[in-house]
Amino acid sequence: MRSDRFPRGRRWGAGAAAVLLCLGTASVRQAPAPEPVSRDTATFGLRATPVNGLYPGAVRRSRVTVTNPYPYPISVRSIGARVDSTSRRGCRPSARNLRVGRFHGRLPLTIPARGRADAGAFEVQMPGSVDDACQRATFRLAVSGSARTVNR
């Protein structure tokens, strides 16, 4: 009885399909881990141009350059900055003294392998409420970004 429900041809076909599926699954390759880079090679790098001559009401732009040290392209997804610290006591790194606006650039941006590109800029604005202690001060900005590898 049982053999009638599963004729030989069907069994052979199902078996062959199962074998092929198993082989296919085994052939799925994970994307390799990032290829090793030397210790001297920087990781995905960002550089922001300094901003000078700020005064109450001034608006400046800091341009951002992205460097890709990897031997494959990456896609930069986001870039941002925030006020981190100042060089003068009494001048707090707050939005009342300095504001960083949103990033102006075309993202995502693909950077070729071991390449470099101008990613755009973010605005730096000094409000009128900035403290007097912030004259002749240096604000330090923390610039960060994220990217993903590009499918190969």
Next chain:
Amino acid sequence: MKRRTAVSLMVTIVGGAIAAGSGLTAWATWAVSATPVQGLAQTGQLPGVENLAVRANGKKLTFSWNEARFASGAAVGGYRVVATAGAFLGTACEATGGSLTCVYTPSGRPEGTFVVRALAGSKWIGPASAAVTYAPGNENLVLDAAVGAAEPTSTATTGGSKPKAKSTPKATETAPTTAPTGTSPTAATGTTPGQPTVSPGTAGSTPTETAGTAGTTAPAE
């Protein structure tokens, strides 16, 4: 039987195609973050203001000065004239919108030592200028008690009627007859007695030579 065989073959073919294609579609990507970097934003500083001058018109004092700009060339937001010695201490008048003059109408006698400071935003204030002193009784007499820069700023009363800081006397010579001593030296709270402040050597006017200095060093607001 043939039908079943055909179905089995179809399943085998489809399964094989899937297995063959899976190797091309199973790639994964990974995220990378940037090494945090530091950006720098540097602020400027308000400049000093030059050539403060004062003229009297009745009981009003009109101040004028040169325009000041940031090192970047941007204009400052305004100016503030401060009385640093005399019967009144504090803000005498302010100018905004690019104006380079302002008028002070004191409640009492128009006199005192004044400096001007540049302004920006709501809190930035620049260094005090060289001081200028006005002595009552010398209407239209512009006295420039600038420290280290004793050139009178106005030529309107040239001709000897513009004594310089630390220099004497022409003002002194005329002042005593017209300069009431209503304000005693101590009441002045600064160092400016009722005598003309640019007249060293005049009795009771000991600090006058330093009025400019005091003015420039003690603009406490």
